[in-house]
Amino acid sequence: MGKPEVLRLESVTSTQAIARELPIGSIVMADHQTAGRGRLERRWEAPPGRALLVSFVLDRNPLLSLAAGVAAAEACGPEVRLKWPNDLLLDDRKLGGILVEVAPDKAVCGIGINLTWAPPGAAMIEQPRDEVFEKLRAKIATWSAAPHDRVLSRWRELSATLGRRIRIDSTEGLAQDIGPHGELIVDGRSFVAGSVTHL
Numbered sequence: 001m002g003k004p005e006v007l008r009l010e011s012v013t014s015t016q017a018i019a020r021e022l023p024i025g026s027i028v029m030a031d032h033q034t035a036g037r038g039r040l041e042r043r044w045e046a047p048p049g050r051a052l053l054v055s056f057v058l059d060r061n062p063l064l065s066l067a068a069g070v071a072a073a074e075a076c077g078p079e080v081r082l083k084w085p086n087d088l089l090l091d092d093r094k095l096g097g098i099l100v101e102v103a104p105d106k107a108v109c110g111i112g113i114n115l116t117w118a119p120p121g122a123a124m125i126e127q128p129r130d131e132v133f134e135k136l137r138a139k140i141a142t143w144s145a146a147p148h149d150r151v152l153s154r155w156r157e158l159s160a161t162l163g164r165r166i167r168i169d170s171t172e173g174l175a176q177d178i179g180p181h182g183e184l185i186v187d188g189r190s191f192v193a194g195s196v197t198h199l
């Protein structure tokens, strides 16, 4: 593979699509996405220039999505909390989201953070994009390489989900903990994926 690249682009379909063609260590940032993606075919919306939209090409790591959540929360500020598996929350409203997609030889970690615009019911942080980006870049480097027990314990500290009653798929119960692989434990049952509602 060639040298890592850092690309700052105007308009792209999705930063994820460009990043997946690049070597580990590369970063793709864009002003606008015409087809920004969430998980499970959902859309990520942001008007041009109003959000941080970035994808990092990293080594595969089973806790990458939790590590990226910790990194992004720390980059955004002390009020930001995490909703399992990896939404960023400010005052209980969604500030940002994380999408990890894996290829055989790498993982592409996409992060969207609302800066000066948010859809109804969501949150924004009103901080300059380059400042948030530089903090995020440093935090991603640290947390994507951190020992798993540190990632898990920091995720627990930042969690808005643990200790709450939640619904996941069709189950309601108490979100008790996360397990060693980042799975959510609800009333003793483990969930590796799913959409959580805080009740």
Ligand code: BT5
Pocket (backbone or CB within 6 Å): 013, 014, 015, 016, 033, 035, 036, 037, 038, 039, 040, 042, 043, 044, 045, 046, 052, 053, 054, 055, 087, 094, 095, 096, 097, 098, 099, 110, 111, 112, 113, 114, 118, 119, 122, 123
């Ligand atoms: C996520 O998905 O939250 C992951 C979002 C990842 C976006 C980044 S941007 C850079 C990179 N390139 C991409 O194409 N994607 C990544 P999920 O948990 O599935 O949440 C998606 C849901 O969040 C949508 O169905 C909406 O309800 C909501 N949503 C969409 N845009 C939003 C926004 N700007 N702020 C808050 N919520 C939003």
